Amino acid sequence: MADLNVKINNLHLKNPVMTASGTFGYGLEFADFVPLNEIGGIIVKGTTLKAREGNDYPRMVETPQGMLNCVGLQNKGVDYFIEHIYPEIKDIDTNMIVNVSGNSPESYAETAEKLDALDGIPAIEVNISCPNVKEGGMSFGVTCSGASSIVKAVRQHYHKTMIVKLSPNVTDIASIARACEDEGADSVSLINTLMGMAIDIEHRRPKLSIRTGGLSGPAVKPVAVRMVNDVAKAVKIPVIGLGGISTAEDAIEFLMAGATAIQIGTANFLDPQVTIKVRDGINEWLDSHGCKSIYEIINCLS
Numbered sequence: 001m002a003d004l005n006v007k008i009n010n011l012h013l014k015n016p017v018m019t020a021s022g023t024f025g026y027g028l029e030f031a032d033f034v035p036l037n038e039i040g041g042i043i044v045k046g047t048t049l050k051a052r053e054g055n056d057y058p059r060m061v062e063t064p065q066g067m068l069n070c071v072g073l074q075n076k077g078v079d080y081f082i083e084h085i086y087p088e089i090k091d092i093d094t095n096m097i098v099n100v101s102g103n104s105p106e107s108y109a110e111t112a113e114k115l116d117a118l119d120g121i122p123a124i125e126v127n128i129s130c131p132n133v134k135e136g137g138m139s140f141g142v143t144c145s146g147a148s149s150i151v152k153a154v155r156q157h158y159h160k161t162m163i164v165k166l167s168p169n170v171t172d173i174a175s176i177a178r179a180c181e182d183e184g185a186d187s188v189s190l191i192n193t194l195m196g197m198a199i200d201i202e203h204r205r206p207k208l209s210i211r212t213g214g215l216s217g218p219a220v221k222p223v224a225v226r227m228v229n230d231v232a233k234a235v236k237i238p239v240i241g242l243g244g245i246s247t248a249e250d251a252i253e254f255l256m257a258g259a260t261a262i263q264i265g266t267a268n269f270l271d272p273q274v275t276i277k278v279r280d281g282i283n284e285w286l287d288s289h290g291c292k293s294i295y296e297i298i299n300c301l302s
C-alpha cells in the first residue's frame with residue numbers, strides 16, 4: 001500500500017480525495033453508503049451569512065457528459081449551520097470544511113469569523129464565484145481586484161486554513177490565483193462550474209429557470225486539467241483540482257497536472273461510493289507502478 005497522506009497548509013488529509021461543495025450535502029446524507037471517516041475531506045454545502053431560498057425550478061438539467069445547475073446557494077445561513085448542523089458533523093473523523101459564499105467582502109468576512117470559532121471545522125473554502133451586488137452582479141472571481149477584495153477581507157477575520165475556490169469563467173485563471181495567494185490564501189481549489197445554457201427547442205425557451213447555469217461533470221474535465229496545470233505553475237501554495245472526476249485515472253491526471261488533492265462532485269450523484277472507489281483505484285495504480293508515495297506523481301509532468 002502506497003502512502004496516500006497529503007498536506008494542504010497545516011491540514012492533514014489521510015488521502016487526497018475530497019468531496020465537492022453542493023454535491024455531498026453535509027456528508028451525513030451519504031453516511032449509509034460511504035464510511036465518511038475514510039474520505040480525505042468533506043466540503044459541505046455553500047453557506048451564507050443569511051438564509052437563501054435558491055432559484056426557481058427547473059434548476060438542474062442533464063447535458064451530454066454533464067449537467068447544468070442553477071441551484072443558487074440554497075441554505076439556511078451560517079447561524080442555523082452552527083446551531084443545528086455543526087453538532088451533528090463535528091465528530092466525523094475527517095476534515096469537515098465549510099464552503100463560504102457571500103455578496104460583499106463584509107458578508108464573507110462575517111461568515112468566516114463565525115466559522116473560525118468552531119473547533120471541528122479546520123478550514124473553509126471561499127467560493128468567489130458569487131455575484132457582487134455592488135458591481136451589477138458580476139462575479140467577484142472574474143477579476144483580480146474582485147478576488148483580492150474577498151480574500152483580504154476574509155483573511156483579517158479567519159485564522160485557520162483558507163482555501164479559495166476559483167471561477168473558470170475567466171481569461172487568465174493563473175493571474176487570479178496569484179492575486180489570491182498575494183492576499184494570504186493558503187490554497188486554491190479549481191474549477192467551479194463553467195457558465196452554460198441549454199434550450200428546450202419545442203417550447204423555444206431556456207431549460208433552466210434563470211436561463212443559464214453552471215456546467216459540471218466529465219464534459220468539463222479537459223478544461224479543468226488545463227487550468228489546474230496553469231495555476232500549479234503560477235503559485236507556490238497547494239492546488240486542489242476538480243471538475244469531471246469520476247475515476248481514479250481522472251484523479252491521477254489532476255495530480256500529475258499539479259494538484260495536491262482532488263475533489264469529486266457530480267459523480268457522487270451517479271455513484272455515492274465513488275470517493276472510496278477513486279481512493280482505492282489511486283492506491284492500486286500507485287502499487288502497480290511501483291510508487292511508494294502519492295507525492296511521486298503530484299506535479300510530475302515532464
Ligand SMILES: Cc1cc2nc3c(=O)[nH]c(=O)nc-3n(C[C@H](O)[C@H](O)[C@H](O)COP(=O)(O)O)c2cc1C
Nearest residue numbers: 020021022046127191192216217243244264265266
Ligand atoms: C448541484 C451542484 C451544487 C453546487 N453547489 C456549489 C456550492 O454551493 N459552492 C461551490 O463552491 N460550488 C458548488 N458547486 C460546484 C462543485 O462544487 C464543483 O466545483 C463543480 O461541480 C465541478 O466539479 P464536478 O465536475 O466534479 O461536479 C455545485 C455543483 C453542483 C453540480
